Every structure is written in C-alpha cells, then in structure tokens.
Amino acid sequence: MSSKKQPVGYLPDERPPIVELILFALQQIVVMFPATVLVAILTGFHVSTTIFASGLATLCFILITGRKIPLYYGSSFSYITAIVSIMSAEQFATYSHNDKIAIAQFGIVMSGFVSIAAGIIIQKSGRKLIDKVLPATVTGSIAIIIGLSLAANAMGNAASSGYIAGVLAAPADYSSTIVSAVESGQYANYSWIIAIVTLISTILYSVYLKGKLSQLPILFGLLTGYIVAVIIGIVTGIPFVSFNTIESDSIISLPIFTLPKPSLAAIGAIMPIAIATIPESTAHVYQLDIYVNDLAKKKKSGKVFNIADKLGLNLIGDGIGDIVSGMIGGPAGTNYGENISTMAISKVFSIPVLIAASIITMVISCFTPLINAVYSIPTAVIGGLSIYLFGVIAAQGITIMMDRKVDMFKAKNMAIIAIILIIGLGGSFGFSNGMIPLFGVEFPALATAAVVGILINLLLSIGDKEEETAE
Numbered sequence: 001m002s003s004k005k006q007p008v009g010y011l012p013d014e015r016p017p018i019v020e021l022i023l024f025a026l027q028q029i030v031v032m033f034p035a036t037v038l039v040a041i042l043t044g045f046h047v048s049t050t051i052f053a054s055g056l057a058t059l060c061f062i063l064i065t066g067r068k069i070p071l072y073y074g075s076s077f078s079y080i081t082a083i084v085s086i087m088s089a090e091q092f093a094t095y096s097h098n099d100k101i102a103i104a105q106f107g108i109v110m111s112g113f114v115s116i117a118a119g120i121i122i123q124k125s126g127r128k129l130i131d132k133v134l135p136a137t138v139t140g141s142i143a144i145i146i147g148l149s150l151a152a153n154a155m156g157n158a159a160s161s162g163y164i165a166g167v168l169a170a171p172a173d174y175s176s177t178i179v180s181a182v183e184s185g186q187y188a189n190y191s192w193i194i195a196i197v198t199l200i201s202t203i204l205y206s207v208y209l210k211g212k213l214s215q216l217p218i219l220f221g222l223l224t225g226y227i228v229a230v231i232i233g234i235v236t237g238i239p240f241v242s243f244n245t246i247e248s249d250s251i252i253s254l255p256i257f258t259l260p261k262p263s264l265a266a267i268g269a270i271m272p273i274a275i276a277t278i279p280e281s282t283a284h285v286y287q288l289d290i291y292v293n294d295l296a297k298k299k300k301s302g303k304v305f306n307i308a309d310k311l312g313l314n315l316i317g318d319g320i321g322d323i324v325s326g327m328i329g330g331p332a333g334t335n336y337g338e339n340i341s342t343m344a345i346s347k348v349f350s351i352p353v354l355i356a357a358s359i360i361t362m363v364i365s366c367f368t369p370l371i372n373a374v375y376s377i378p379t380a381v382i383g384g385l386s387i388y389l390f391g392v393i394a395a396q397g398i399t400i401m402m403d404r405k406v407d408m409f410k411a412k413n414m415a416i417i418a419i420i421l422i423i424g425l426g427g428s429f430g431f432s433n434g435m436i437p438l439f440g441v442e443f444p445a446l447a448t449a450a451v452v453g454i455l456i457n458l459l460l461s462i463g464d465k466e467e468e469t470a471e
Contacts, residue, residue, distance in 0.1 A: 008214055009295045009347030012070045024348050025356035027219040031338040032074045033374055034382045039075035043083045045101055045331050048365045049255040050075055053330025055361030057321035062355055065317040069310055070349045071335035073321045078277050078444055079332040082270045098258050101329055105260035107270025108332045112322030114274035119315030130311055134282045136404035137416040138453045140397040143283040145424030145449060146337055147394025154390050157383030158195035159188050190232050191380040198225030198384025206345050215346040225381035240378045253368050258329040277334055279450040281318055284335045285311050287396045290403045291344045341392035412460045416453055424449030
C-alpha cells in the first residue's frame with residue numbers, strides 16, 4: 001500500500017524505462033520546438049541547423065556540467081534584435097545569406113566566452129556574492145516577467161493570428177477554402193476551439209491523471225488538441241494539419257553548417273547581450289533547485305541536490321552551448337523556461353531524458369518527414385499549451401520568493417519587484433519588438449529590467465549588511 005502513495009517522478013540521477021524515457025523526451029522536444037524554430041525564422045538562420053544546434057548544445061551542456069543540471073538549451077529571444085541588426089546591416093548588404101549568418105555567428109561565439117567568464121567569477125566568489133547581487137526579489141521578479149512577457153505570443157498562437165496574417169498577405173499560395181475561412185472569421189473561431197480544448201485537456205491531465213500517466217500531461221494535451229484539429233479539418237475542409245511545410249525530394253536532408261567569420265561589428269552588437277541574460281539563467285537554476293529538492297523530500301530519497309550552488313557551472317555550460325551553436329550556424333541560446341515548466345508539471349527531472357531529447361532533436365533535423373511531422377502541429381495547439389506553460393514560468397517566480405521567504409512588507413523589496421515588473425512588462429508590450437527607446441538607443445525590455453533591478457538592489461543594500469546576513 002505504501003508504494004501506491006509513493007510520489008511519482010524522476011530525480012536528475014534517475015533513468016526511466018526506455019519507453020517512458022522516449023515519451024518524456026518527446027514531451028521536452030514539443031515544448032522547445034516552437035520558440036526555437038521561431039527564433040530561426042525571425043533571425044534568418046537555417047531552421048534545420050538551428051534545431052540540430054539546439055540538440056548538440058544541450059548534449060554538450062549536460063556533459064560539461066557533469067550531468068548535474070537538468071536544463072534544455074534552446075534559441076534565445078534576447079539576441080534576436082542584435083542578430084537581426086547584423087543580418088540587415090548595410091555594410092554586409094552585398095554578402096550572401098550564409099556569409100551574413102557566418103558574421104553573426106562570430107558574435108554569438110564571443111558571447112559564449114562572456115558567459116563562461118561570468119561563470120568562473122561566480123564559482124570563485126561563492127554563494128554569498130550571488131545572493132547579494134541576485135537575491136530572490138530580483139530572480140523571482142525576472143522569472144515572472146519572462147513568463148508574462150510571453151503572454152501575447154501564447155494568445156496570438158491560440159488565435160493562429162500569425163498564420164491568418166500570412167494567408168491574407170499571400171492568398172494565392174493557399175486554397176480558396178482557407179482564404180474564405182480566414183476572411184469570414186471561421187478560421188480564428190475554430191483555432192480558438194482547438195486551443196481551448198488543448199489547454200483544458202492539458203490542465204485536466206496534469207491535475208487528475210495518476211501514476212505514470214501523470215507525467216505526460218503536455219504530450220497528452222498536444223495529442224488531444226491535434227486530434228480535434230484533424231476532426232475539425234475533415235468536417236470543415238480547412239487543413240489545420242499539413243505535412244508539406246518543407247518540400248524536398250530527399251528523405252534525408254542534412255542541415256547547412258557554416259563557420260563563423262571574425263567581425264568587430266558582430267562583437268559590438270551581440271556579445272554584450274550575454275551579460276543581460278545572466279539573471280535569467282540564475283532564475284532558472286533557482287527554480288530547478290526548489291522543485292527538484294521538493295520531489296526528493298516527497299520521495300524520501302535522502303538526497304540533496306545543490307543545484308542553486310552550481311550557478312557558475314550553469315553559466316559555463318550555457319557559454320559552451322553558445323560557442324557550440326555559434327560554431328555550426330545556430331543562434332545564441334539559453335536554458336528554456338518552457339522545459340523547466342514541463343519538468344515541474346510532470347515531476348520528471350531526469351538527465352537521461354534530456355540526453356535522449358537532444359539526440360532525437362538532432363535526428364529530427366536531418367529527416368525531412370520528421371521535421372514536417374513536428375511542423376504539422378497546428379499553431380492553435382501550440383497556443384493552448386503555451387498559455388499553460390508560460391503561466392507556469394511566471395508562477396515559478398512567485399515560488400522562488402515564497403521559498404526564500406521574501407518580506408513583501410519591506411519597502412526595499414517592494415521597490416525592486418515593482419521596478420522590474422513594470423520595466424519588463426511595460427517595455428515588452430509598450431514598444432515594438434520589446435525594445436525600450438532611451439536617449440537615442442534601444443534596449444531589450446527584459447535585459448533592461450534585470451540590470452535596473454540589480455542596480456537598485458545594490459544601491460538599496462548599502463549600509464544594511466547585518467540585516468541582509470540575518471535574512
């Protein structure tokens with residue numbers, strides 16, 4: 001009887017049976033795929049190369065960190081504007097597309113060295129300095145704005161607004177059935193039905209499924225939404241599911257690999273972004289520490305996973321990931337909050353699962369039918385999943401502050417949290433592309449919120465050394 005009450009889940013050093021392992025790996029790939037592919041599309045990088053780089057960088061990250069930190073590496077939105085500025089720069093106008101990518105790659109590789117340097121400094125300075133510079137008020141607030149800043153993307157996907165815009169912009173490329181459905185509003189209505197079914201089913205699966213099945217709510221939710229999309233497509237004639245996104249005569253199609261080309265412009269535009277992503281990585285590590293150790297306690301394993309103490313190692317691994325990705329033609333990346341949310345919901349933090357996910361991802365990138373199979377997932381299904389996953393990312397920020405017992409009645413803490421939330425969210429939604437125009441220069445909203453929050457925290461911490469230590 002006691003075994004039935006045993007909490008279901010897998011700690012980082014535990015390996016599920018092979019069938020479960022593959023299913024859990026597919027679940028991790030599903031939540032990573034949309035954002036990673038979107039970064040490739042927005043920056044002009046090759047999609048298959050970006051997917052391959054994501055898997056390879058994750059594998060390298062896990063090996064470099066000694067299989068101690070269960071995180072998945074995907075393309076980062078923080079670098080999009082910087083990379084695009086290089087890809088569209090007038091000085092490179094005469095260059096071929098691959099040469100432009102090669103120049104941007106150099107900045108990405110150099111940004112990896114920034115993360116490595118930061119990781120080495122943090123490793124040598126110890127936990128005290130980290131807690132002083134990046135307390136829970138900062139990391140928790142950053143986690144909240146990361147999740148909430150993606151709210152518009154989730155809702156847009158749920159309505160399939162991006163796809164609708166594409167259809168209206170180029171109706172000749174689509175059947176009259178699709179164009180008619182879009183113009184009459186039927187497409188959006190059906191998209192909402194698919195998204196809502198996906199969202200509600202995923203929530204119900206995560207709350208009510210028991211035993212082993214409780215660890216696959218994301219995958220089950222996706223399959224439910226997918227089936228609904230197929231049924232609606234059959235009834236209405238609107239092809240929500242399509243397997244012809246990438247047309248190719250060959251089943252096997254290797255990614256296009258390019259080597260970086262040295263460029264001072266790329267260094268200046270891309271390299272500094274790495275500094276601003278450090279608080280995001282810190283928030284991810286703290287989130288993992290809380291959830292993994294909570295599962296360890298519930299399983300009565302007697303194990304303690306000091307993941308929060310491995311922030312320096314995480315940054316070194318993150319930097320290695322950027323270097324690996326940049327060397328073969330992939331964009332800069334980060335450890336994905338979506339994957340952490342999936343782990344938190346499913347209680348599967350197994351390192352072998354992430355290794356399997358990275359290998360499967362690389363295989364997918366080389367097989368056109370597999371890429372098309374993933375692409376066939378309707379945008380509305382992704383939207384339904386995203387509403388839940390992005391919300392969980394934000395909720396994890398609250399969890400960080402609760403776990404660290406942040407005093408919400410203290411004026412200093414309220415000031416730090418308030419400033420980060422408003423700059424981060426206001427900048428994300430108030431300006432185009434989430435860039436804040438300031439003194440003739442544009443700054444990424446999330447990075448700006450993080451830097452301002454850190455500076456205000458350090459400023460307000462002057463003179464209260466004893467109080468901070470007591471906390």
